[in-house]
Structures are given as C-alpha cells and as structure tokens.
Amino acid sequence: MFRHLSSAATVEVENEPCLNYLKGSEERQKVEEALKELRSKTEEIPCVIGGEEIFTGDIHYQVCPHNHQHKLAKFHYASADHIRLAIDRSLAIRAGWEKRPMAERADIFLEAARLLSEKYRYKMLAATMLGQGKNIQQAEIDAAAELIDFWRWNAKHSLDLQKQQPISTEGVTNSVIYRGLEGFVAAVSPFNFTAIGGNLSGAPAMMGNVVLWKPSDTAMLSSWIAYNIMREAGLPEGVINFVPADGPTFGDTITSSPHLAAINFTGSVQTFQHLWRQVGQNLGLYRTFPRLVGECGGKNYHFVHSSADMESVANGTIRSAFEYGGQKCSACSRMYVPTSMWPKLKDELLSRVKEVKMGDADDFTTFISAVIDDKSFGRIKNWLDHARSSPNLNVIAGGNCDDSRGYFVEPTIIETSDPREKIMQEEIFGPVLTVYPYPDEKYREVLEMVNETSPFGLTGAVFAKDVNVVKEAHEILKMSAGNFYINDKSTGSVVMQQPFGGARLSGTNDKAGGPHYVLKFCSPQSIKESHVPLADWKYGNMQA
Ligand SMILES: NC(=O)c1ccc[n+]([C@@H]2O[C@H](COP(=O)([O-])OP(=O)(O)OC[C@H]3O[C@@H](n4cnc5c(N)ncnc54)[C@H](O)[C@@H]3O)[C@@H](O)[C@H]2O)c1
Numbered sequence: 001m002f003r004h005l006s007s008a009a010t011v012e013v014e015n016e017p018c019l020n021y022l023k024g025s026e027e028r029q030k031v032e033e034a035l036k037e038l039r040s041k042t043e044e045i046p047c048v049i050g051g052e053e054i055f056t057g058d059i060h061y062q063v064c065p066h067n068h069q070h071k072l073a074k075f076h077y078a079s080a081d082h083i084r085l086a087i088d089r090s091l092a093i094r095a096g097w098e099k100r101p102m103a104e105r106a107d108i109f110l111e112a113a114r115l116l117s118e119k120y121r122y123k124m125l126a127a128t129m130l131g132q133g134k135n136i137q138q139a140e141i142d143a144a145a146e147l148i149d150f151w152r153w154n155a156k157h158s159l160d161l162q163k164q165q166p167i168s169t170e171g172v173t174n175s176v177i178y179r180g181l182e183g184f185v186a187a188v189s190p191f192n193f194t195a196i197g198g199n200l201s202g203a204p205a206m207m208g209n210v211v212l213w214k215p216s217d218t219a220m221l222s223s224w225i226a227y228n229i230m231r232e233a234g235l236p237e238g239v240i241n242f243v244p245a246d247g248p249t250f251g252d253t254i255t256s257s258p259h260l261a262a263i264n265f266t267g268s269v270q271t272f273q274h275l276w277r278q279v280g281q282n283l284g285l286y287r288t289f290p291r292l293v294g295e296c297g298g299k300n301y302h303f304v305h306s307s308a309d310m311e312s313v314a315n316g317t318i319r320s321a322f323e324y325g326g327q328k329c330s331a332c333s334r335m336y337v338p339t340s341m342w343p344k345l346k347d348e349l350l351s352r353v354k355e356v357k358m359g360d361a362d363d364f365t366t367f368i369s370a371v372i373d374d375k376s377f378g379r380i381k382n383w384l385d386h387a388r389s390s391p392n393l394n395v396i397a398g399g400n401c402d403d404s405r406g407y408f409v410e411p412t413i414i415e416t417s418d419p420r421e422k423i424m425q426e427e428i429f430g431p432v433l434t435v436y437p438y439p440d441e442k443y444r445e446v447l448e449m450v451n452e453t454s455p456f457g458l459t460g461a462v463f464a465k466d467v468n469v470v471k472e473a474h475e476i477l478k479m480s481a482g483n484f485y486i487n488d489k490s491t492g493s494v495v496m497q498q499p500f501g502g503a504r505l506s507g508t509n510d511k512a513g514g515p516h517y518v519l520k521f522c523s524p525q526s527i528k529e530s531h532v533p534l535a536d537w538k539y540g541n542m543q544a
C-alpha cells in the first residue's frame with residue numbers, strides 16, 4: 001500500500017529546512033530533553049541479520065568525544081561467521097525484494113524521511129552531538145537535513161530513472177528495466193557524517209539490492225537510529241543487515257564472497273585502496289564484476305587573489321577550516337594568500353580565531369568541540385609537533401591539545417614558507433590550517449602549484465572579484481576539485497544543489513546527492529519486443 005505515492009509514481013521534493021534552535025524555542029527544548037536522556041544511559045546495540053537481533057558478546061563501546069568517560073553505546077561486533085550468515089540470509093530474500101515495484105521501494109524511504117523529520121529528529125541530533133562531537137548547527141545540517149534530503153531525493157531520482165526509456169519504432173517496443181545488482185552490496189561508512197551512513201546503505205536498498213551495512217564504531221548510535229527508522233518505515237527485514245564489525249574482518253569476508261556485487265564506501269584513501277586491492281586479487285572468484293564506489297579524503301584549498309573581498313575570505317576560511325573541528329572531507333586545510341594582503345588578513349583571522357569557542361558539543365555556545373577519538377587526537381598531535389619543530393613552519397594561532405577529559409585540539413593556524421611542505425599535501429582531518437603567502441605577481445604559477453601539490457581532488461575555492469582571474473583560475477584548477485567554489489568556502493555542499501564527490505585520490509566521484517547516483521546501484525536490462533512475425537531470413541538485396 002502506497003502512503004505517499006500514487007501509481008503514477010512521480011514525486012516532487014524540496015530540501016529540508018534547517019531549524020535554528022534559538023534559546024526558548026520549542027525545538028531547543030526538545031533537543032535538550034533528548035540530550036538529557038542519552039546522557040543518562042548506555043544504549044546496547046546488537047547486530048541485525050535477516051531480522052534477527054544477535055548479541056554476539058564481542059562488546060565494544062562508543063564514547064562521547066568531549067567526555068571519554070561517558071559510554072554512549074555498547075555494541076556487539078559480528079564475527080566472520082556472522083557476516084557470512086548475513087550474506088546468505090540477504091541473498092535468500094534478494095529476488096523477492098528486487099521484484100517489488102520501484103514506487104513501493106521509494107515510498108519506504110519517503111516514509112523514513114518523514115519519520116526522521118518529525119518523530120526522530122531530536123533523538124538523532126542528540127546522538128550525533130554526543131557521539132560524533134557535533135554542535136547543534138552541524139548536527140542539524142547533517143543528521144537531520146542531509147539525511148532527509150538523501151532519502152527524499154534518491155526516491156525521486158529512482159522514479160525519474162524509470163521514465164528514462166529508449167525509443168520504439170513501428171512494430172517494435174523497446175524498454176529498459178533497472179534491475180538491482182545480482183548479489184549483495186557492502187556499505188561501509190565513516191564516522192563524520194550520520195547522513196552518509198544512511199545514504200550508503202539506503203540508496204542501494206532503494207534500488208532493489210540487499211545490503212550489509214558496516215557502520216563506523218564512532219558513529220554507532222546515530223547509525224543504529226537511522227537503521228531503525230528505515231525498519232519502522234517498512235523496509236523488510238534482511239534487506240539491510242546491520243553488522244558492526246572489525247574493519248579488516250568485514251573487508252576480508254565480503255571481498256571473499258563470490259556474491260559481492262558492489263562496495264559502497266566512504267572513508268580514507270588507505271581503506272578504499274585496500275578494499276580495491278582485495279577485490280582485484282579475488283577477481284576470478286566473482287559472479288559479476290563488483291562495482292566499487294568510494295568517496296575518500298581531500299586536501300582542500302582556498303586560493304585568494306589580491307582582488308578578493310577580505311571579509312568573505314576571513315569568514316569563509318574560519319568556517320571551512322574549523323567547523324566540526326576540520327573533520328569534513330571538504331575542510332579547507334591549505335590556503336594561498338598574496339603577500340600584499342597577508343598582514344591584514346592574518347589579523348582578521350587571528351581576531352576571529354580568538355573568539356572561536358571550544359567546548360562540549362552539547363553546550364549550545366560551542367563552535368568547535370573535541371575530535372572524534374584517541375587515534376585521531378594522536379595523529380593531529382603529531383602534526384602539531386611537526387609544525388613546532390619544522391624550520392619552514394610557524395604556528396601563529398593555537399597549536400595545543402589536551403585529551404585529559406575529551407579529545408580537544410585548539411584551532412590552529414600555521415604559516416609556511418615552503419608551499420610543498422608535507423603539511424600542504426597530506427590530509428590531516430583536524431582543525432589545522434596552513435597558509436602560504438605568495439608574491440602577488442606570481443599568482444598564475446601559484447595556481448599551477450595548487451593544482452599539482454596534493455594527490456587529492458575533492459574541494460577547492462577561489463576568492464577573487466576580477467572575473468578574468470576567476471575564469472583563468474577555473475581553467476587551471478579544473479581537475480583539482482570535484483566541488484569547486486567561487487567566492488565561497490570549500491565546505492557545506494547541499495543535496496541536489498551541489499552534488500558531492502571528487503576524483504584523483506579523493507574517490508570515484510559518483511556524486512552523492514545528485515541525480516545520477518542511484519544509477520550506480522542498478523544493472524539495466526534492455527528489452528526489445530517485436531510485434532510482427534519474422535517473415536524471412538534473406539536480406540532484401542539478395543532477391544534475384
Ligand atoms: N569524499 C567524501 O564524500 C567523504 C565524506 C566523508 C568522509 N570522507 C573521508 O573519510 C575519512 C574519515 O573517515 P574514517 O576515519 O571513518 O575513515 P576510515 O577509512 O578509517 O573508516 C571508514 C570505514 O571503513 C572501515 N574499515 C576500516 N578498515 C577496513 C577494512 N579493511 N575493510 C573494510 N572496512 C574497513 C571503518 O571501520 C569505517 O567504517 C577521511 O579521509 C575523510 O576525508 C570522505
């Protein structure tokens with residue numbers, strides 16, 4: 001029974017509006033209540049395989065990044081045997097799910113979006129704030145708006161896709177059906193966006209696939225909530241199997257199944273390259289070539305021209321480099337500034353950074369909270385040590401960190417005299433921005449350098465009022481960013497407004513949040529039907 005769609009099977013959707021959570025507002029009160037509840041307990045999370053909740057006893061915890069003594073969730077890891085069981089159970093129901101009309105499948109996700117928007121919004125925000133260290137603003141744009149948008153827009157695109165049909169000619173009807181993939185899809189999600197987990201698992205399921213979802217250990221509670229929303233919306237048990245697991249155990253097990261049809265991955269380059277290699281090594285095993293969809297890291301830039309609006313640069317850079325502690329794949333972490341502008345821009349940045357409030361994620365006045373976990377904290381600390389000891393680097397703001405209560409790293413700005421220093425090339429994934437002041441007249445050479453310095457190609461921004469410079473910069477930097485911004489910061493893409501993804505080492509650029517994303521998870525079949533008998537086998541020109 002369709003709750004939202006008529007059999008005409010078309011749907012118009014809009015972006016979910018973000019709420020403000022102002023003091024005294026109803027939404028603020030509701031999220032405060034949800035936070036209070038989650039602060040007072042540790043939620044236990046099982047694996048769910050073919051609808052069976054399995055408490056395996058291999059227990060792990062998700063802690064709160066700003067207070068690592070608080071255990072937010074206790075979850076059970078799947079073993080390799082459990083993962084194999086999930087593959088078997090999902091394959092057993094695959095054909096039945098794939099046969100369901102697209103409109104019915106899309107309808108389930110429209111209902112999931114409604115449930116998240118209306119019934120579970122505040123619980124989801126609280127889980128994302130406490131579990132992943134997001135302030136209310138960052139939690140709202142991710143765990144509410146973006147996930148709702150992914151589910152709604154994918155539903156629309158899955159239906160629009162059905163209407164993309166070949167032409168028919170007299171006596172012949174041609175059509176294309178968009179089949180699910182033959183096998184199972186493994187969805188592997190990162191910690192930093194609640195929405196990404198719901199999209200990596202949800203989009204393939206919507207397209208008629210069965211899915212094993214391995215959520216991130218450090219986004220477990222919000223992933224569990226997203227999973228249960230999809231179940232409550234009517235997703236049949238076993239279509240998505242929820243399998244928290246050790247990463248390598250999961251990777252080894254799915255890549256050694258002949259039924260692997262796709263990996264839908266978002267995370268680091270190292271992990272994606274590892275999975276790709278494993279698939280390559282096992283190629284002879286598979287019934288079909290597995291699709292490899294991977295969105296990875298970035299070394300995103302702000303390039304500033306002398307004609308730029310200083311205020312836009314300063315505000316945009318503070319946000320891009322430091323919102324969510326620089327833990328967005330799109331965060332600005334290298335900046336190029338003309339020397340004529342640098343003294344003033346430096347003052348502007350330093351005065352703003354002084355005002356950036358670091359604190360607990362559930363304090364509504366916090367701008368930046370703790371980074372996700374001890375491993376991340378250790379990695380960023382090594383970069384700060386490197387910055388202090390390198391003769392080419394000068395720490396001009398921040399530079400300290402403290403993990404006694406939570407994993408806190410100060411927003412840090414570094415000035416470099418060497419534009420090819422490794423800090424300008426490698427992803428840090430923390431609140432660290434490095435600036436290279438360049439001679440104004442060398443801006444073309446610097447643009448070439450921006451293009452070549454890092455192996456990534458995710459996001460980048462050019463700030464310039466001179467339109468010729470903008471044009472030239474775009475030509476030189478065309479391949480350096482899958483998401484390119486002009487006079488705007490490098491973060492903050494919105495579903496269907498700026499479809500997201502990058503190439504080079506940043507990934508396969510399949511553009512989550514865009515109209516073509518759903519096509520990745522189906523295997524079209526062309527059908528030609530003739531309505532006239534086949535009267536002869538000879539060609540016309542063979543007649544005597
Ligand atoms: N391009 C994008 O759209 C995008 C979006 C978000 C995050 N990211 C990137 O993600 C990274 C941060 O996320 P992370 O720290 O969670 O990344 P990660 O690579 O450490 O982990 C991602 C997922 O892979 C799993 N994993 C680890 N080893 C595995 C293995 N051998 N086999 C299978 N799965 C394995 C992890 O448990 C986790 O679920 C950054 O590099 C960031 O830039 C990219």
Ligand SMILES: N[C@@H](CCC=O)C(=O)O
Pocket residue numbers: 192193327328329330490491492493494500
């Ligand atoms: N969509 C996000 C990036 C997702 C990666 O972490 C942005 O553009 O800010």
